[in-house]
Amino acid sequence: MKVLFKLFVAGLLVLFPVLPLAAQRIGVAWEFNQDGDALGWQAQRSIAEMTCDNGRLCAVASGYNPILAGPAISIDAAEFGFIALRLKSPGSSILQIHWITEQNESGWISVPIQGDTLFHEYQIAVLNRESWRGRIVAINKFVLNAPPSSSFCIDYLRIVAIGARFNLKILPLRTVLKQNELIPLIAVVQNSGDRPSGSYQVELELPDPVELAAGSLIQLRGGLAAQQVDTLRWVMRSAVTGEFDIQTLVFSDATDSATVRLRARFVDRFWTQDRFILSAWGPPEQIEAAYGEYLDAHFNTIASVYPSTEAVHFVGRHDLFSFLDVSHAIKGDIRAPEDRIPPLITDDDLSGLDPIIDSFRSFPSIIGYYITDEPNAKAFSNLAKVVDYLRQRDPQRVAYINLFPTYANEDQLGVSGTDLQARYDEHVRLFMETVKPELLSYDHYNFFVNHRDGDDYFMNLEVIRKYALLYDVPFCNIIQAIGSLAEGGQVWRTLHEGEFRWLAHSSLAYGATCLLYFSWGSGPFGFMNCPERQQVYSAIRQVNSEIMAFAPILMRLESTSVYHLNSRPIGTRALPTDAVVRAASPAIDLLLGMFRDSSGADYVMVMNKDYNAGKTARIQVDPSVNEISLYDLENQAWQSIPINPDGELVAFNAEFLPGGANLYQIGRTTGVVTERGSGNPVDFTLFANYPNPFNPRTTISFSLSQTAKVELAVYNPLGQEIAVLVNGRRPAGEHCVVWNAADAPSGVYVYRLHCGNRAQTGKMLLMR
Numbered sequence: 001m002k003v004l005f006k007l008f009v010a011g012l013l014v015l016f017p018v019l020p021l022a023a024q025r026i027g028v029a030w031e032f033n034q035d036g037d038a039l040g041w042q043a044q045r046s047i048a049e050m051t052c053d054n055g056r057l058c059a060v061a062s063g064y065n066p067i068l069a070g071p072a073i074s075i076d077a078a079e080f081g082f083i084a085l086r087l088k089s090p091g092s093s094i095l096q097i098h099w100i101t102e103q104n105e106s107g108w109i110s111v112p113i114q115g116d117t118l119f120h121e122y123q124i125a126v127l128n129r130e131s132w133r134g135r136i137v138a139i140n141k142f143v144l145n146a147p148p149s150s151s152f153c154i155d156y157l158r159i160v161a162i163g164a165r166f167n168l169k170i171l172p173l174r175t176v177l178k179q180n181e182l183i184p185l186i187a188v189v190q191n192s193g194d195r196p197s198g199s200y201q202v203e204l205e206l207p208d209p210v211e212l213a214a215g216s217l218i219q220l221r222g223g224l225a226a227q228q229v230d231t232l233r234w235v236m237r238s239a240v241t242g243e244f245d246i247q248t249l250v251f252s253d254a255t256d257s258a259t260v261r262l263r264a265r266f267v268d269r270f271w272t273q274d275r276f277i278l279s280a281w282g283p284p285e286q287i288e289a290a291y292g293e294y295l296d297a298h299f300n301t302i303a304s305v306y307p308s309t310e311a312v313h314f315v316g317r318h319d320l321f322s323f324l325d326v327s328h329a330i331k332g333d334i335r336a337p338e339d340r341i342p343p344l345i346t347d348d349d350l351s352g353l354d355p356i357i358d359s360f361r362s363f364p365s366i367i368g369y370y371i372t373d374e375p376n377a378k379a380f381s382n383l384a385k386v387v388d389y390l391r392q393r394d395p396q397r398v399a400y401i402n403l404f405p406t407y408a409n410e411d412q413l414g415v416s417g418t419d420l421q422a423r424y425d426e427h428v429r430l431f432m433e434t435v436k437p438e439l440l441s442y443d444h445y446n447f448f449v450n451h452r453d454g455d456d457y458f459m460n461l462e463v464i465r466k467y468a469l470l471y472d473v474p475f476c477n478i479i480q481a482i483g484s485l486a487e488g489g490q491v492w493r494t495l496h497e498g499e500f501r502w503l504a505h506s507s508l509a510y511g512a513t514c515l516l517y518f519s520w521g522s523g524p525f526g527f528m529n530c531p532e533r534q535q536v537y538s539a540i541r542q543v544n545s546e547i548m549a550f551a552p553i554l555m556r557l558e559s560t561s562v563y564h565l566n567s568r569p570i571g572t573r574a575l576p577t578d579a580v581v582r583a584a585s586p587a588i589d590l591l592l593g594m595f596r597d598s599s600g601a602d603y604v605m606v607m608n609k610d611y612n613a614g615k616t617a618r619i620q621v622d623p624s625v626n627e628i629s630l631y632d633l634e635n636q637a638w639q640s641i642p643i644n645p646d647g648e649l650v651a652f653n654a655e656f657l658p659g660g661a662n663l664y665q666i667g668r669t670t671g672v673v674t675e676r677g678s679g680n681p682v683d684f685t686l687f688a689n690y691p692n693p694f695n696p697r698t699t700i701s702f703s704l705s706q707t708a709k710v711e712l713a714v715y716n717p718l719g720q721e722i723a724v725l726v727n728g729r730r731p732a733g734e735h736c737v738v739w740n741a742a743d744a745p746s747g748v749y750v751y752r753l754h755c756g757n758r759a760q761t762g763k764m765l766l767m768r
Contacts, residue, residue: 027080040071070139081127089152093344098141107131145341165193168258175436191224200252233767276551277514282527298544304370316365336376368398377414405444443478459571476514484520497539502611502659509593511559557595608656627667686760693765
């Protein structure tokens with residue numbers, strides 16, 4: 001009989017199969033079958049006693065994070081890529097295993113474990129770690145986050161090879177499951193073995209109150225190569241609140257299967273961002289002059305205040321909002337700053353939050369709770385408990401956690417890897433999956449004195465925006481305010497107005513709806529404590545006035561895409577040939593943030609990436625554009641601007657402040673063309689497909705004012721034409737055509753209607 005073992009990860013109950021011994025090829029094994037023989041394993045740290053009897057190696061922790069060290073071995077990493085383990089460790093939640101290679105390189109892997117009094121079996125894949133290579137010559141650290149005086153026992157530890165093996169994970173792409181809203185749901189299937197799998201079937205089981213809005217409950221998939229991943233997608237919705245079990249099963253054949261069960265909590269009370277948040281990390285002191293200056297600089301939020309009645313009343317009297325600093329009220333480790341595995345946080349550790357929540361529940365000026373800054377990934381499990389606790393006790397306030405930037409190192413992030421973007425992407429992914437925040441925040445300080453400005457600023461924005469959109473949460477950028485002093489002189493420089501504007505407007509163009517300023521010092525007037533305080537204050541006041549003028553418009557728009565025109569920083573996307581903006585003359589470096597409102601109207605924020613000089617440019621746009629309005633920041637009103645033919649395109653003139661952006665509303669023709677041989681114009685309109693998302697059929701509609709030759713085609717994400725749905729003359733009126741995407745993979749597709757020399761496009765999402 002096959003045995004299934006359970007693994008709890010971030011609130012998800014995941015069941016992985018433990019394959020029979022016959023499916024494993026053993027390279028090295030420590031069975032501990034001889035009493036008194038620890039087979040070369042030794043206590044390295046925080047272990048009071050260690051024994052080996054009854055076929056088990058057992059130890060008692062004398063302090064936090066006990067460590068065992070293994071004996072010398074010699075094993076080919078390419079042949080044996082798993083660590084099989086049977087372990088009991090009450091009170092522990094995370095296990096780390098470190099190794100050393102023949103080249104004296106080190107590697108490690110961290111996995112969650114169950115901390116009850118039972119033995120559990122684990123198969124830990126290490127073959128996909130960059131550092132698992134060459135010959136492994138020692139398991140030099142076996143680390144548990146066991147508390148002092150606790151005991152743990154190892155029944156066996158083996159380094160093995162495994163054939164095809166399915167891992168299954170299921171998660172909703174939302175941090176809060178809201179009643180009556182569409183919730184994207186994905187299952188990730190991975191063959192983490194070393195041989196290809198056969199075809200397999202995936203089944204989704206939903207309880208009665210939860211309905212399937214898109215996708216098929218049963219899906220048959222092809223085989224997976226070793227280490228290959230397949231992602232399946234659905235959309236669900238619940239008309240009622242409550243907790244329900246959602247289960248996914250994967251079957252390949254009689255020897256392999258896996259099951260995942262998700263406890264989904266649908267709620268009708270949750271935090272919603274109803275205003276742009278503009279704040280600074282260093283708050284002013286509670287004196288009238290400091291708060292008056294803060295308000296005059298257009299700030300509307302105090303980043304955090306100590307939870308005292310006096311402080312909260314002071315914030316409220318000045319019509320400001322604030323986060324309560326509750327970091328001191330949580331007893332457990334919620335940062336893991338030294339890349340250590342923290343003990344699992346307990347309910348008692350969280351009980352200090354109760355009096356704060358109860359005391360300030362009725363204060364409207366409090367919008368959330370500040371928890372911590374720049375946590376290591378090893379603290380994410382603890383942070384998940386804090387966020388969930390606050391969400392259940394006070395669901396309409398947000399839990400605020402700020403993340404590291406891209407340039408943080410492996411020990412700071414708690415994630416390994418040599419590729420900067422991939423490592424940071426994994427850090428943010430783990431944060432979203434595990435902690436489930438309702439606001440995503442990070443910091444990135446870009447301007448230096450002693451070396452060139454950061455190369456990865458826009459890469460950081462790309463990663464944060466990606467996960468904010470994926471999980472449908474707002475995001476916050478903490479930007480640099482003033483410089484810092486260090487040995488040898490200033491490291492980060494104090495900025496001028498163009499640099500402040502560049503940081504703020506680039507964040508807005510990427511879709512940020514929260515901005516905080518940070519400095520390395522504070523004083524009575526808050527974060528602007530520097531010799532150039534008046535210069536800094538004047539610059540920030542001006543830039544903040546621009547931010548808050550944009551804010552009412554941007555708060556109701558959805559970010560759809562971001563492109564770089566001309567120079568393209570690493571990790572970003574170049575402007576495609578069919579974008580609404582095509583070129584700028586002269587060829588200056590521009591950032592384009594594309595947006596859309598609830599009615600489908602298009603907007604574009606065009607930003608000058610030169611923070612030292614203003615620019616004047618002629619912007620060329622798609623010929624379907626027949627009207628452009630510029631948002632006038634001074635009067636906070638839309639102003640129509642002239643556009644003129646420019647070859648095959650149309651164009652308008654634009655002026656930019658240093659580092660500044662303009663917001664435009666784009667009006668498009670409905671597609672007025674003239675049929676060849678006829679002077680009568682043809683009006684045509686392409687409608688949004690329905691349903692969207694879809695699987696596998698969707699209907700695309702369009703209308704014609706008179707008979708005309710049209711072509712309706714579908715294109716994949718690479719721009720390749722994969723289907724022509726209409727090609728010929730069609731009479732006046734509305735037309736519908738169905739696209740059956742049964743043979744197409746999941747993803748975003750573009751459909752384009754051509755009529756004469758004009759075209760209209762739409763996007764649709766196939767979710768299997």
